[in-house]
Amino acid sequence: MDKSLLQQQVLARLAEDLRQAEQAARTAHETATHEENVAENKYDTLGLEAAYLATGQARRAEAIRQAMASWRQFRPRPYDASQGIQLGALVCLVDADDRQQQVFLGPPGGSMKLGSGAEEVQVISTEAPLARALLGKFEGDEVPMPVAPTRRPFEVLWVR
Incomplete structure (x- = not known):
């Protein structure tokens, strides 16, 4: 198994995860701000719950962006038998x-x-x-x- 191929597969999977998280954040934001979801009383919390969900999905998307940046900068090195198992092994x-x-x-x-x-x-x-x-x-x-x-x-x- 080629390490650079593994790295490309990880980046592809992260890109798909990011796409899904961004779509989920957009959907939750639209739900939170839709005029039909304005609270009519203190027990009507659909808009508030959707806002919390949108915030969580936005945070998840940012975490995935950071992971993608780390994986793009990552350069797996060949195994060095004198050092033992290290990052990239x-x-x-x-x-x-x-x-x-x-x-x-x-x-x-x-x-x-x-x-x-x-x-x-x-x-x-x-x-x-x-x-x-x-x-x-x-x-x-x-x-x-x-x-x-x-x-x-x-x-x-x-x-x-």
């Missing part, structure tokens, strides 16, 4: 049942699952618990990860 983990999972460590705001053919990659921010557990690890290292009430260890199979 594509990591394959394997659990005790030999199930493999690919993880791509990126900037904040792009947490999502991406698929390419038969491969699926979980994109996570370095702020995520799994990413924090992976930082500085090397191929062959065991990474304890809290899952539900038990800690399920993963082994770092390979890093790119």
Whole structure:
């Protein structure tokens, strides 16, 4: 899996999320300001609720814009075996049942699952618990990860 392709997929998904958030903000704003939604009494709160929703969607859109800016500036580097796993690493983990999972460590705001053919990659921010557990690890290292009430260890199979 090519890291630059993953980056492009994240940006495309964020662009779609932004389009949806902006549309939702516009719709909520129109509802909040429509003349039929003027409150007739203190219990008539449709306009107020729509205004709150419009504000929330506008904040969500701004957060997505910031994430897109971070992802546009992001330049994934090749894996440096002397430093271990860092931001931009594509990591394959394997659990005790030999199930493999690919993880791509990126900037904040792009947490999502991406698929390419038969491969699926979980994109996570370095702020995520799994990413924090992976930082500085090397191929062959065991990474304890809290899952539900038990800690399920993963082994770092390979890093790119």
